[in-house]
Amino acid sequence: MKGIFLILAMLFSTVFAEATPVRIKDLADFDGVRGNDLVGYGLVVGLDGTGDSMRNAPFTEEMLAGFLERLGVNVTDDALRSKNVAAVIVTATLPEFARSGSRIDASVSTIGDAKSLLGGTLVMTPLKAADGNIYAVAQGSIIAGGVSVSGDAARVVEGVPTAGKIPVGARVEREVSFDFSLINNIRIALRNADFTTATRIEDAINRDFRRQIALAHDSGTVIVGFRQLGQVNPSRVLSRIENILIQPENRARVVIDHKTGTIVMGDQVRISRVAVSQGNLTLKVSEALQVSQPNPFAIGETITVPRTYAEIGDEPGIGFAEVGSEASLGDLVEGLNALGVRPRDMIDILKSIHSAGALHADLVVE
Structure with missing residues (x-):
């Protein structure tokens, strides 16, 4: 029986990397270009x-x-x-x-x-x-x-x-009838809809072509009116657009896979000031049979009487663990590595923190 006291739980090993620009082709699909x-x-x-x-x-x-x-x-x-x-x-x-x-x-x-x-x-x-x-x-x-x-x-x-x-x-044996050269604009559909990412794509395209040809229609769509460039080849315009680098913005999210006990957390996840304490209960139940028989020369019969022994144990705790307001991902991982928390315990603690309103991220349980 082992008690666990911590603030937050994550995946065993987390790789930290500085955010790097990503090509538009890796963030979005283009209308008409699909299987x-x-x-x-x-x-x-x-x-x-x-x-x-x-x-x-x-x-x-x-x-x-x-x-x-x-x-x-x-x-x-x-x-x-x-x-x-x-x-x-x-x-x-x-x-x-x-x-x-x-x-x-x-x-x-x-x-x-x-x-x-x-x-x-x-x-x-x-x-x-x-x-x-x-x-x-x-x-x-x-x-x-x-x-x-x-x-x-x-x-x-x-x-x-x-x-x-x-x-x-x-x-x-048959081709899909679609003439890409006849379209008047290109619609870029983001795989993860986000207003910030959409506006960054708009700004990056307009900056690269040095004119206002892109417009963020909503959080998941950017419309590019490339006909403003004159008689150009749409394929060449699309080739230029898809290789433009931008910095994507994603919602803070924690993904939990119950089947494998895996927890993945983004670097935007934050938690408010909160204290967490978790202990383990152990329930022991044992069965024993007791034989009851009458005294010699007495009237009666021998019977078997069941006896149940139950015991509940709780490991004594060491108190609450507390984290300051708006803890960062690095703080959480450092605490996790120091405590050696198991993934199954991490899942329970994350759910409790989210229920308390202290986890500022989308909690996705699969």
Whole structure:
């Protein structure tokens, strides 16, 4: 049993670095310059007995029968007994400005009771976008991300053998109709909306081009009217803008991951004057059976009587730990390293400080 007294808790090791300028391309996305998600439904063949059970996955049976019929092979339901086939969902991302004939990566995941995709080959699968049109076709050998070994009484799985990838396994068949040269302005969408960052981007662009072409529309959008520069190539203007350096501003935030016990805190986090004391309680419960029997020659019977012993212990504390008003991140980390606090205890203390209104930051619990 160990008592812990501290002010604030953070991650075990924290790396301190001076704030450095960041390129606009690393802080924001540009309107019209984005990928599109694709999805398809297909079959994987060539599995070593690790495919779908046809009776447990009727959709696999139906799709295999339809596929064979399109190839001119007539089969009946009773003839489909193979366990070397698996139904899969195929996903991919169509990059911005992808052209017909270019190749992209594809991901494959089972949807039936197949145990592994190792050694399998994806049969030609059309990939559709949200508009229902086919934009790519995927086919090729699958690289699975795990291994599965099974016997009569046990099975060992390492990684995820029911999912894999096909590097450059999809070919683009249709292009997204978007003419970048016809746009009149560029909208810059910040990944983390912040008014200060948006105005800094506006000032940096206007300063670099030496005229007022950028306007911070809101905390997440900056509009650049580059047509004021005359007949210029939008791609060259965007190339110049995305490499401009600015100093981003972020909200103070503390992120807690309960599953791993990880706590990450930004350098803008501050706490008001507060005192914290935390102790550990230990509850011990033991059970014992006591036999009760009658005296010799007495009328009665022998019985077993349960007995429960409970004890609660509390480690004596050393008092409250106190921090001055507006403590900085360095002060908090210094106190943490001196006390050797565990991450699980840090989480409880951070929540308590936030509930008390002394933690001036957004508390995000995942």
